[in-house]
Amino acid sequence: MNIHEYQAKQLFARYGVPAPRGFIANTPAQALKNAQELGGKVWVVKAQIHAGGRGLGGGVKIVHSLADVKKAATELLGMTLVTHQTGPEGKLVRKVYVEEGVKIVDELYLSIVLDRALEMPIIMALADGGVDIETVAAKSPEKIIKIPIDPDFGYQGYQGRELISALKITDKREQYKLQNFLKALYNLYIENDVQMVEINPLVKTKVGSFLALDAKMQFDDSALARHPEFEEMRDIHEEDADEREASLYGLSYISLDGEIGCMVNGAGLAMGTMDTINHMGGKPANFLDVGGNANPETVSKGFEIILRNKNVKAIFINIFGGIVRCDRIAQGIIEATKEVNVNVPVIVRLNGTNADEAAFILEKANISNLITATDIGDGAKKAVEAAKMHKA
Amino acid sequence: MAILVDKNTKVIVQGFTGREATFHSEQCISYGTQIVGGVTPNKGGQEHLGLPVFDTVAQAIEKTEATASMIFVPPAFVADAIMEAAVAGIKLAVIITEGSPTLDMQAAKACANKYGMMMIGPNCPGIISADACKIGIMPGSIFKKGNVGLISKSGTLTYEGANQVCNEGFGITTAVGIGGDPIIGLSFKQLLKMFQEDDETKVIVMIGEIGGDLEIQAARYIKDNITKPIVAFIAGQTAPEGKRMGHAGAIISGTSGTAKEKMEALEAVGVKVVETPALIGQGVKEVFEKL
Numbered sequence: 206m207n208i209h210e211y212q213a214k215q216l217f218a219r220y221g222v223p224a225p226r227g228f229i230a231n232t233p234a235q236a237l238k239n240a241q242e243l244g245g246k247v248w249v250v251k252a253q254i255h256a257g258g259r260g261l262g263g264g265v266k267i268v269h270s271l272a273d274v275k276k277a278a279t280e281l282l283g284m285t286l287v288t289h290q291t292g293p294e295g296k297l298v299r300k301v302y303v304e305e306g307v308k309i310v311d312e313l314y315l316s317i318v319l320d321r322a323l324e325m326p327i328i329m330a331l332a333d334g335g336v337d338i339e340t341v342a343a344k345s346p347e348k349i350i351k352i353p354i355d356p357d358f359g360y361q362g363y364q365g366r367e368l369i370s371a372l373k374i375t376d377k378r379e380q381y382k383l384q385n386f387l388k389a390l391y392n393l394y395i396e397n398d399v400q401m402v403e404i405n406p407l408v409k410t411k412v413g414s415f416l417a418l419d420a421k422m423q424f425d426d427s428a429l430a431r432h433p434e435f436e437e438m439r440d441i442h443e444e445d446a447d448e449r450e451a452s453l454y455g456l457s458y459i460s461l462d463g464e465i466g467c468m469v470n471g472a473g474l475a476m477g478t479m480d481t482i483n484h485m486g487g488k489p490a491n492f493l494d495v496g497g498n499a500n501p502e503t504v505s506k507g508f509e510i511i512l513r514n515k516n517v518k519a520i521f522i523n524i525f526g527g528i529v530r531c532d533r534i535a536q537g538i539i540e541a542t543k544e545v546n547v548n549v550p551v552i553v554r555l556n557g558t559n560a561d562e563a564a565f566i567l568e569k570a571n572i573s574n575l576i577t578a579t580d581i582g583d584g585a586k587k588a589v590e591a592a593k594m595h596k597a
Numbered sequence: 598m599a600i601l602v603d604k605n606t607k608v609i610v611q612g613f614t615g616r617e618a619t620f621h622s623e624q625c626i627s628y629g630t631q632i633v634g635g636v637t638p639n640k641g642g643q644e645h646l647g648l649p650v651f652d653t654v655a656q657a658i659e660k661t662e663a664t665a666s667m668i669f670v671p672p673a674f675v676a677d678a679i680m681e682a683a684v685a686g687i688k689l690a691v692i693i694t695e696g697s698p699t700l701d702m703q704a705a706k707a708c709a710n711k712y713g714m715m716m717i718g719p720n721c722p723g724i725i726s727a728d729a730c731k732i733g734i735m736p737g738s739i740f741k742k743g744n745v746g747l748i749s750k751s752g753t754l755t756y757e758g759a760n761q762v763c764n765e766g767f768g769i770t771t772a773v774g775i776g777g778d779p780i781i782g783l784s785f786k787q788l789l790k791m792f793q794e795d796d797e798t799k800v801i802v803m804i805g806e807i808g809g810d811l812e813i814q815a816a817r818y819i820k821d822n823i824t825k826p827i828v829a830f831i832a833g834q835t836a837p838e839g840k841r842m843g844h845a846g847a848i849i850s851g852t853s854g855t856a857k858e859k860m861e862a863l864e865a866v867g868v869k870v871v872e873t874p875a876l877i878g879q880g881v882k883e884v885f886e887k888l
Contacts, residue, residue, distance in 0.1 A: 321779050321809045324703060356700065357707055398698055428698035430673060461837065472777060473751020473806050476832035477874040480856075483835045484873045492836070525756045527722060527736050528617075557736050557756060581757060582875030 206424045207255045208438050211302040213420035220393040224417040227304035236278035239303040240271055247306025250277040254296040255443040258288030312406035317394045328352040332372055334406030360391040379413045386415050398428030447510050454506045455496050463488025465588050466511035466520035470495050470529045478523045481581055487589035490517045497528040504537025509545050518592035519550045521584055526557035535563035539570045550591035552576045554584035599726035599771040600791040606730050609663040610635035611678045614645050618669035621734050628737040630730050633661040654685040665689040667732050676701035683712040691732045692718035702780040716782025722752040722774035743768015746792035748785055749804035750777045758804055761878030770798045785815035793823050800826050800884050807833035808854045816862040827868045828880040831856045
């Protein structure tokens with residue numbers, strides 16, 4: 206689960222991770238009030254969306270008067286901000302964060318993320334902040350400082366000293382401040398089941414303080430159950446409505462841009478089905494994993510969501526049932542055709558638990574636009590052909 | 598020979614009396630697995646499926662001499678169950694449950710490593726040695742006995758792969774579903790080594806997917822250590838970047854973890870990589886013809 210910059214900074218405040226002072230605003234009037242409360246002479250007005258690259262996209266405005274704060278907020282609120290991370294359709298800006306301006310002397314990159322190879326969190330840092338870490342990782346990976354932290358032992362001073370040495374920070378007070386920063390950030394990471402926290406840039410100010418100028422944070426979805434308060438932070442506007450609805454039914458759904466809808470049990474087989482469709486000359490319209498508890502209701506819902514996409518010209522149902530019982534899928538298909546107008550060809554391949562029973566049920570139901578397939582290759586091929594014919 | 602589990606492996610079930618655990622324990626028992634009892638706190642002393650229930654893993658081991666455990670407890674209790682098993686002396690834990698927090702799994706694995714317990718999973722279908730022992734939820738009937746070892750990140754793709762291999766007239770020694778989460782127990786590398794050392798296994802099938810670099814690590818290991826032929830399929834060539842595709846671990850981030858990268862790395866070390874799961878059986882057939 207992703208959260209906004211302003212929410213991440215609220216969490217920072219609680220853990221003592223220093224960041225510039227700021228307030229959230231929904232309206233230009235509120236933005237103005239925030240700036241007045243902050244005082245000073247420089248403010249930064251930042252669009253709040255779940256994507257990076259806001260600065261380059263024109264979503265971050267540095268201003269020097271209260272009038273300009275209001276003007277910036279007016280421009281940003283309600284705009285569709287396009288960045289290299291939003292996709293061409295961009296994201297609607299509903300909130301802005303008004304922050305005090307700071308005098309920046311140096312910019313670093315800092316993040317804590319799980320290193321899957323080491324199987325523990327690592328601190329990742331770069332002496333040059335404000336850059337795209339993935340570009341650096343591709344072009345000059347040797348520049349990235351990586352410091353693993355074993356949760357069995359927790360954050361230790363020597364790990365901070367490794368970073369200090371690599372960044373060539375020699376001032377003792379700065380070293381002390383960075384140590385505190387890292388320790389606080391690590392505690393936040395561990396206690397909140399953070400999947401990734403990225404501070405880009407982490408800035409050093411004229412007085413030698415380290416402040417998180419930006420913040421990107423993602424929580425481990427598997428850990429949300431033990432942080433019920435995080436639900437309040439969820440921004441449903443940032444989530445695809447169909448994907449969200451699907452998840453309420455235990456379906457894992459991601460919309461893509463092809464013409465062949467898919468319904469499969471198991472993430473790997475679902476991806477494999479998409480790959481097979483592609484190989485046969487078609488394009489998948491979605492990823493959909495019905496999960497191990499598929500029943501007539503969830504299958505019906507799956508059909509409904511897939512068919513909302515008007516690009517869909519055929520649907521391939523590929524089930525290899527272990528836990529999933531094929532007869533229940535068959536019941537689901539029959540019920541779906543009663544509740545939803547399934548007006549495209551449906552190619553069905555059912556194998557595994559109760560497959561014979563399922564075949565019998567489907568035959569008896571005698572659904573006109575249903576085509577059976579024997580295996581995944583056969584099914585994908587038939588789906589691609591059916592979609593081509595349906596277009597014509 | 599097969600690997601890790603056989604007719605003699607004694608298995609307990611943690612979370613024994615739960616609904617899914619009960620269903621799958623029955624299936625395993627039908628298959629021929631030696632399930633010798635189970636653990637559900639506060640139900641110690643009762644009987645379930647005609648077998649003894651214990652309050653703790655330590656008590657279960659004492660009375661049954663079990664060396665393996667099938668773990669079915671809810672996600673919030675998985676780490677706890679793994680650690681309990683490790684400390685009590687279980688040698689192999691198979692964790693079926695999906696949705697365990699990543700930090701929990703990090704701690705549980707560290708504990709398992711410390712106490713010398715191997716793990717399979719979490720979020721996996723389990724392990725099956727054909728005609729001998731099934732610790733998991735895969736439909737046993739599709740795994741005919743033969744000479745192919747199977748290692749897979751995906752549950753249902755495992756069934757697909759095994760089914761094809763068997764339809765071509767071959768069979769399975771052992772199939773292991775390692776799961777698709779960011780932190781897992783036994784991985785491709787360790788299992789490849791075991792299959793290399795198993796007399797019965799002649800060909801190995803690997804089914805990977807996007808996310809992480811286990812397949813790349815495997816490719817490096819294969820280069821210098823594996824001589825038996827390998828057929829591989831990597832799911833997710835058509836998966837878009839940045840989106841989590843079902844499995845917690847299946848996220849492509851930047852250039853790392855793409856299907857293409859993994860396919861190339863494996864091809865470079867002599868693995869026969871097939872483009873779609875529909876071609877796994879055929880790939881195995883071609884490889885056997887060359888043997």
